[in-house]
Amino acid sequence: MRSVFLALALASSAAAATPFSADTLSHAQSLRQHAMSSDHAFEVVESLTTEVGPRLAGSDGDARAVAWAKARFEAMGFDHVRLEPVTIPHWERGYADARVTLPFPQPLVITALGNSVGTPEGGIEAPIVRFATLADLEAADPAEVKGKLAFIDHRMERFKDGRGYGPVVKARGQGAVAAAKKGAAGLLLRSVSTSAHRFAHTGVMRYVDGVAKIPAVAISGPDADQLTRMLQRDPKIQVKLELEAMDHGETTSYNVIGEITGQSQPEEIVLIGAHLDSWDEGTGALDDGAGVGIVTAAAGHILALKQRPARTIRVVLYAAEEIGLIGAKAYRDAHQDTLAQHYVAAEADFGAGPIYRFDTRVNEQALPAMTALQQQLAPLGVERGHNQTWGGPDVSVLPPLGVPVAGLAMDGTDYFDYHHTPDDTLDKIRPEAIQQSAAVYTLFAWLMANAEAELRPIPMPQP
Amino acid sequence: MRSVFLALALASSAAAATPFSADTLSHAQSLRQHAMSSDHAFEVVESLTTEVGPRLAGSDGDARAVAWAKARFEAMGFDHVRLEPVTIPHWERGYADARVTLPFPQPLVITALGNSVGTPEGGIEAPIVRFATLADLEAADPAEVKGKLAFIDHRMERFKDGRGYGPVVKARGQGAVAAAKKGAAGLLLRSVSTSAHRFAHTGVMRYVDGVAKIPAVAISGPDADQLTRMLQRDPKIQVKLELEAMDHGETTSYNVIGEITGQSQPEEIVLIGAHLDSWDEGTGALDDGAGVGIVTAAAGHILALKQRPARTIRVVLYAAEEIGLIGAKAYRDAHQDTLAQHYVAAEADFGAGPIYRFDTRVNEQALPAMTALQQQLAPLGVERGHNQTWGGPDVSVLPPLGVPVAGLAMDGTDYFDYHHTPDDTLDKIRPEAIQQSAAVYTLFAWLMANAEAELRPIPMPQP
Ligand SMILES: [Zn+2]
Ligand SMILES: [Zn+2]
Ligand SMILES: [Zn+2]
Ligand SMILES: [Zn+2]
Structure with missing residues (x-):
């Protein structure tokens, strides 16, 4: 009896020290195993870079990328798949x-x-x-x-x-x-x-x-x-x-959005994003096909669970990042009424990984919870980082409006060898690196969508 | 007395086993030291690739390369600097x-x-x-x-x-x-x-x-x-x-030739060559600016000696190698009357090195002499190879007419990463690699020009 009592007490004490329920952690473990044996992220980039290729904002490729993303999200069974229009300039080389x-x-x-x-x-x-x-x-x-x-x-x-x-x-x-x-x-x-x-x-x-x-x-x-x-x-x-160079004036592109509706707090959003547009000379594999693959696969892994997360997980594929975060600003403006319900946001836009560090911008009271989250990422080689991230280019427009962000730092040693060149092609992505990155995003999204922790108000640098 | 006698006897026995005089070997040693502290070869490629750049046979760049080579050979003090005309097709991309x-x-x-x-x-x-x-x-x-x-x-x-x-x-x-x-x-x-x-x-x-x-x-x-x-x-x-693609018909380019006239057997030729033309998209640094630098510097090092070699050392910068060994065939035909006096020929056309092996095509009786030559290259890391080389693309047309050839095999592990691309530029040449290659060619030319060995008749594959 005593040992059973002790075990229960320890379990209860562990629960008190963690923002995650035993059920959440148990699912995290199976998600980790599943993600680390899945090629889903690589397959997504392979499909995007092969079937669409370059997708400069405003180009025909961009329009095809939007159609590709919408069809894929629908086929995967995401909820509330939609296109949100973004007015962009169309420049051609x-x-x-x-x-x-x-x-x-x-x-x-x-x-x-x-x-x-x-x-x-x-x-x-x-x-x-x-x-x-x-x-x-x-x-x-x-x-x-x-x-x-x-x-x-x-x-x-x-x-x-x-x-x-x-x-x-x-x-x-x-x-x-x-x-x-x-x-x-x-x-x-x-x-x-x-x-x-x-x-x-x-x-x-x-x-x-x-x-x-x-x-x-x-x-x-x-x-x-x-x-x-x-x-x-x-x-x-x-x-x-x-x-x-040709200036074709304004045209319309789209932020592509798909969701896994939350079970108990569906109005609260865990946003994971990447940008769908690319430069025109490569096929945008590392920048940012990889990010598209990572966040799409992460949500896909969670979608495969029988259980829904508490909060809604929203995947946002941003339009027109390369030409000035235009989709990001459009998202921010279109969603201003619900930004207060954005629990946390993170963007993958630095190649294929692997991810080595978990940075945040959350309230200091939530730092122990973030450490608990990092401990779930530690088996994947992710260490705890700082609390000063901007979360990636497209989500960096959100912290000024109070939205907590996280940065899952990727190894970018070679990233600027390929960045914005014709040489940014699929062969530059190591399947094992993008698999690990997708696994990290899977756990991140799942755990954030189920965390019992208040992340606001966030610290901001003083002007 | 006895020890002096013994030393003389040993020296005499050594001389019998080697095709090289003590004086030749002594100069070889100082040439090795000089060459291994010289940047001459790199400087030559730097000059050619910067001041001329691409030099597709028949192009303006080709004509400028010919003028560049002639001026450089004259400035270095080579004997009998001359241009030998070659009729070539002029194709443009x-x-x-x-x-x-x-x-x-x-x-x-x-x-x-x-x-x-x-x-x-x-x-x-x-x-x-x-x-x-x-x-x-x-x-x-x-x-x-x-x-x-x-x-x-x-x-x-x-x-x-x-x-x-x-x-x-x-x-x-x-x-x-x-x-x-x-x-x-x-x-x-x-x-x-x-x-x-x-x-x-x-x-x-x-x-x-x-x-x-x-x-x-x-x-x-x-x-x-x-x-x-x-x-x-x-x-x-x-x-x-x-x-x-444009076919501009026939035009004239030139094999550029300079010599160090031999002291005692000036009619016998040790030919070291490279090709002066390149493809048009890169600056022809590895292919074959490096070869131009190697053979030019090698002859330059020998020219700096007070003593002349026994045989004539002839540097040939071939025209129009890339478009079909056209300069090589023109050289062969123009010099048919003196091919019997070509003691040996070798071409550097496989990047910047380093050189790791010494191959030959000489009479079997001369193989011990070739081993003696290789022993002089051994301190530079060059091992003895086979007796079946063709000596490099431009000199490969000579063995069918009886001319002995040597192949100084270069490490080409990365050569085909850059070969015939816009990326064949100076930065791909490691200064220490081309220095070693130039040192090997220096010793090779010096020793061949002073060797007491009959290299003919050469073995040829049976049809
Ligand atoms: Zn990007
Ligand atoms: Zn970019
Ligand atoms: Zn070549
Ligand atoms: Zn070539």
Whole structure:
């Protein structure tokens, strides 16, 4: 009797220390086993990248991706599958060519940055002027820049967590404006890339009102090095640039949404997301077909249980992330009345994994509960991280409105080798990595949808 | 006295066992030290790839490469620097585009094979039919192929010695003819490549009289896998192909030659060569800027000695290797009267090294001398190989006319990752690898130019 009593007391004490019921944990264990022997996530990316391929927001591929996602969600048996319209700009790349004309004529491997204007008919030909960083360009004497192609040669550093991206990508977004302010004719950006290969990496750039719109392209790392070698021999290197970028005005894309309706608290939402759009030159396998596969498979694994979670699990495949989080902002605005019922949100948008760390942005009182959740992820190799995440690009617009978020940090060591290039294709995804990531998202969604813990109000950085 | 006598006796006995004088060996030692602390070879490739870049036979880049080589040879102080004219066809790539149109529309990464015809204005659009190998295409029922794009999906295997190339490259040379014989509209070749990246690898293809000339392109490995995945879903995959390949007729290029005139047997030639032309999409760094750097630096190191070698060392930078060994055949024909005085020939055309093995094709009586030579290379990590080499592509036309050849085998593990792609750029060359290769060529040329050994007549395979 005594040992039975003790066991019950321990069980009860364990229950008190955890936000999860024994039943929830028991299902978590079978979900973990199921997910770690499932190829579902890989199959989803394989289907999307093969049958749809590139899906730049606004393109035919984008429309096909939306239809693909809706059909798949319906076939899987999600509840309340729907398309939520998003008004987006439709930019198209067209023809692009760049070559050194003097004194060492040869072609360059380039790609237009997303949103760039084209060149006038016949292209532009101008000397180049090199800057090590955006800051150096901003500090330059306009007389040095006027009429030239400003060449920003900032090399990205490789890290597991991708933190080399932030300091360099600023030049992609703002470089053309900074160059135009000095009178430049165009921008040549060293690709935001860790790759040793000759791919140019695209990505969105921005103009601002009142500053001339000049064409902006990325050149591959080897080409940036080549230009630098040329400049060491001769300060007068002339480049000809022809871009045919087309602005097709506004069109409509869609956030694609499917749900597993909660059993006892259906109005409360655990949101797991990824973005459905991609850049146009690769097939968007790592960015963000992998995320689509991970969150779709995670919800699919839970759907296969006989039991429904307490809260609703909502899968959101965002539109038009690449061209400025447009689907994310549309979701936020369309759902403003129910954001208070969003229990937590997380997005997978950093490749295929594996996931190595669980970050959060929740109330400090909930940190023990988050540790309890991480302990369920620990068998998959996931450690506890910090409480300062923004949860992924599309869900990062939610914490300012009070929504708790989680970040399931993926190993991104190689992510920027492929990011936004033609080389972002299915073969770059390791099946065992995406399987683990999908398993982590499965457990995360299941446990969050059943957790007994108050995650609000969330801490926010002080302005 | 006795010990001096013994030392002399030993020295004399050593001399008898070796084809090299003590003076030759002493210079070999200082050459080895000098070469292994020199960046000359890398500097040569850096100069060629930066200042000239791509140099497709017949192009402006080719003409600039010839001028570059002549100027460099003259500046280095080579004897008898000269250009020997070679009549070549001038093919130009132009625009190329391919895309799946049905049922999964998306672009493919392709490159025209060298010598391919273009498509009719507006391109061709046809279903594809897949074959695992050229042999499978050759065995196919013409009804299966007629009017379609024949897709040969033969994957190359990776080996240090590049032996995966031969079995696969046949489809590049002969695939279009085999396909046209079955009535195909065009050829889609899986790139002859070991790369995991999305580059298409060009290379020369051939037509034959009496068979329709159909356009022939290589597609990247990831694109070949993508087509195969599509075919698993739907046997009717339609591809549109647009090629603008241009045949500019005949023009003149040049074999560039420089020498170190021999001291005592100047009429005897030790030929070290590489090819100066390259494909047009990369800068021809590994293929064959590295070879140009290796043989140029090797001769340069010897030129820096106060002493001249016994035989003449001739550096030949061949024209138009890529489009069919045209410079090699021109050299053979122009020098037919002196081929009997060619002591030995070797070509560096397999990347930057390092060199790991010394192969030969010499008379069996000379094998001990070759082993003695290899012992001088052993400190650089070079082992003795076989006696069946052809010496490299351009010098392979010489053994049928009795000329002994040597092959200094380079580690080509990664060579076919870059071969004939835009990604063949300077950054792929490891300075320490090309330094070692240049040191090996330095010793090889010096020792051959001073060897006391008869290398003829050479063994040839029986027909
Ligand atoms: Zn993304
Ligand atoms: Zn992206
Ligand atoms: Zn070659
Ligand atoms: Zn080649």
